[in-house]
Amino acid sequence: MASLTNVNPALAAYLNEADPALWYRVYCPGDRYNIKTSNIAESITSMLKKAKGYPITYLIEFITKNLGRWYWKRREDALSLTTTFSRGVEYLLAVREHYADMMTVKRIDVWRFHVHGGQRDCLVDFEEKSCSCGVFGVEKIPCSHAIKAVKSAGWHMSTVVEAYYRKDYVYVSYATNIMPNVEHAPIGPDIRCIPPIPKRNWQAKESLVGLHG
Template sequence: MIHFVGDIYNIKTSNVAEFINAALKKARGYPISFLLDFIRENLSRWFLKRREDALSLTTHNTWGVEYLLAIRGHYADAMEVDRIDTWRYYVKGGTRNCIVDLEHGMCECGVFYIEKIPCSHAIAAALAGGIAVDSLVCPTYSKNYLFAAYSTNIYPQISEVQEVQPLICLPPDIRRKPCRRKKSRWQSWLEIARRKSKKPRNLHKLYSCSQCKQPGHTLPNCVS
């Protein structure tokens, strides 16, 4: 990943896999034909919902990017900008002073180059130079790209199933356990505590005697 020359986003494949497993949890105990139809219905509903959300956008970029630009623009108003040339600016303020290169989408803080979204330093430099902030955002975050990602329709299976040739298929030589099959993994005590919005219990509790109030022993072993 260090030598990867493309764009690296903050989305892990494991999180997407966990989401798909949770979405298909209700249908995993049914036959494979029902599972495939369940996946198709969910994908069709998700694609339709995201297409409608993309068409309802009144901004150039997606809602999440516009919200992020609004927050960063609030911090950019308190920064001082010194112009170096047409595209380069020296921005003072925030956690550190940075040199911003709007031509190549670079900032010394590194946020502008990684996220392809202007940081607070780049927004302050763009406002000082009279450059539109939306023009500095990568086109991938635009509403047109969002609509194009979900533009394909997913149709139901309406054609008749073709005749399947008979074929002997032996089951695998694996003996199934008599207990009920588990549909989800065992959660740790920390995950259960976070789900219940409670702090995890203290595993190393220091017991004390109820009679002499001294730690290290209990009442049956008290010498007082």
């Protein structure tokens, strides 16, 4: 926000006046987790390029067939995981653990830890599932401070990572089969849709003349 204020103070003022809960993830009252949905839309758009200009029935067949293949591939991938969490979350935890190993920690009570090192010293609270850096509370994936605290307490990582990131949740997301249409043969891509013939203005005028004249 400081950088934005320097570049465009009017825009910064406008954003401050608007409700930050509407555009700032850390102030959102709901749980947003760590999923970026625009990637899904981009993948669908890229897939649909190949079916551009085909009849609608063929387009539906095309989408069904491709989604069926995507679901099957992702289901197989989730089944092949030997880790506790999804591939992306495991990678994130490994990177953060690397930084956590350079930190020091002091335990305050059963749930609270004071972690030193990194960009700032932080208070990790496992009862509240939060860290003063803000990352743990927003993502539901422990930040490097929380990882340091978990390791020092000798707890398993699965006790602090939100269950939605587990590999069985990934599998369940793609568990449903998308069945192909075998009842009706689709119209093939060789048949092209022709636009309707427009009614010209002079025809309309002539019929009016015919009515009144």
